[in-house]
Amino acid sequence: MAPMEVAALVQQTKQGDRRALAKLLTQLERTGPRLVGENIDLLQPQKTAFRIGITGPPGAGKSTLISRLIGIWRAQNLTVGVLAVDPSSPFTQGAILGDRIRYSDHALDERVFIRSLGSRGSLGGLSASAWLMVRAFDVAGFDIVLLETVGVGQTELEIMNVADHIAVVLTPESGDGIQGMKAGLMEIADTFAVNKADRPGADSFAREIEAALELDPRAMRETGAPQVFKISATIGTGLDLFAAHVDLARVDNQEWTKRRANETRLGAEARALLMVEAERAVLKRSSQIKTPSDLGHLLRTF
Numbered sequence: 001m002a003p004m005e006v007a008a009l010v011q012q013t014k015q016g017d018r019r020a021l022a023k024l025l026t027q028l029e030r031t032g033p034r035l036v037g038e039n040i041d042l043l044q045p046q047k048t049a050f051r052i053g054i055t056g057p058p059g060a061g062k063s064t065l066i067s068r069l070i071g072i073w074r075a076q077n078l079t080v081g082v083l084a085v086d087p088s089s090p091f092t093q094g095a096i097l098g099d100r101i102r103y104s105d106h107a108l109d110e111r112v113f114i115r116s117l118g119s120r121g122s123l124g125g126l127s128a129s130a131w132l133m134v135r136a137f138d139v140a141g142f143d144i145v146l147l148e149t150v151g152v153g154q155t156e157l158e159i160m161n162v163a164d165h166i167a168v169v170l171t172p173e174s175g176d177g178i179q180g181m182k183a184g185l186m187e188i189a190d191t192f193a194v195n196k197a198d199r200p201g202a203d204s205f206a207r208e209i210e211a212a213l214e215l216d217p218r219a220m221r222e223t224g225a226p227q228v229f230k231i232s233a234t235i236g237t238g239l240d241l242f243a244a245h246v247d248l249a250r251v252d253n254q255e256w257t258k259r260r261a262n263e264t265r266l267g268a269e270a271r272a273l274l275m276v277e278a279e280r281a282v283l284k285r286s287s288q289i290k291t292p293s294d295l296g297h298l299l300r301t302f
């Protein structure tokens with residue numbers, strides 16, 4: 001895409017054109033970091049959205065919770081974008097359809113924008129796409145961007161680097177209690193939501209998490225131990241408190257501005273973006289190898 005076309009798309013996105021935003025997201029996913037180039041709005045947007053990561057085991061109720069959060073924040077006149085990452089399958093139709101139904105309450109709301117991100121078509125991995133696509137939400141002026149990932153593997157944890165605040169959603173029946181929790185989830189959480197609290201076991205599970213947090217210095221944040229909320233995304237209990245807690249982290253921006261300047265996090269972003277260009281270079285050079293002597297020549301250049 002020519003720089004002029006990118007600039008036009010960015011301008012339209014900035015003016016609230018949702019179709020332009022959709023196109024910009026697709027272009028960022030396809031083209032990679034090159035698209036950002038000299039475009040000042042993509043490089044240094046005037047305002048950035050607060051990025052909330054919502055992660056947890058499959059079926060924990062992340063999408064249902066997100067739909068509820070959208071409702072709460074829209075009632076406060078905040079604009080909300082969602083990036084639902086589904087790396088498990090290259091063809092995310094099933095999940096997307098399910099989420100369409102889950103998010104259907106907000107389908108007609110111009111101030112809500114939901115986008116699914118599958119592994120298909122993304123160069124250099126999902127993490128790079130997520131880092132780039134949040135820029136489009138920034139340009140579009142959203143107050144909040146929710147990033148949904150299934151918290152099961154390294155890729156998903158990597159994507160959570162994009163977030164300014166991470167909420168881990170668990171259920172009383174998650175694995176075998178705290179022992180069954182996937183490695184890494186305990187350490188990355190800023191807030192816990194014990195969802196499906198309409199079912200038995202939520203109180204004791206929440207206490208179990210709190211006890212484990214007290215014993216684990218890696219789980220400590222500058223703001224103290226992560227808080228644990230008992231919620232029911234279907235019934236609606238506990239959600240206002242949870243939403244207010246997370247939104248407080250947005251308004252009191254000290255913690256997250258500091259986090260954005262953190263070396264580890266900048267490194268994660270750089271790594272994700274460099275991988276895109278590295279992949280491009282690998283594909284280009286390997287396609288030039290036609291004979292054994294080409295390969296020999298390549299080996300001599302290392």
Ligand SMILES: Nc1nc2c(ncn2[C@@H]2O[C@H](COP(=O)(O)OP(=O)(O)OP(=O)(O)O)[C@@H](O)[C@H]2O)c(=O)[nH]1
Pocket residue numbers: 057058059060061062063064065102150195196197198199231232233234235
């Ligand atoms: N009883 C009960 N069921 C819930 C609650 N929240 C979600 N569910 C149900 O749990 C199922 C999974 O909900 P989703 O919101 O799709 O969960 P998810 O974590 O987004 O699932 P994946 O994206 O597939 O990992 C659905 O059938 C929901 O209706 C809750 O608070 N209580």
Ligand SMILES: [Mg+2]
Pocket residue numbers: 062063064099148
């Ligand atoms: Mg989901």
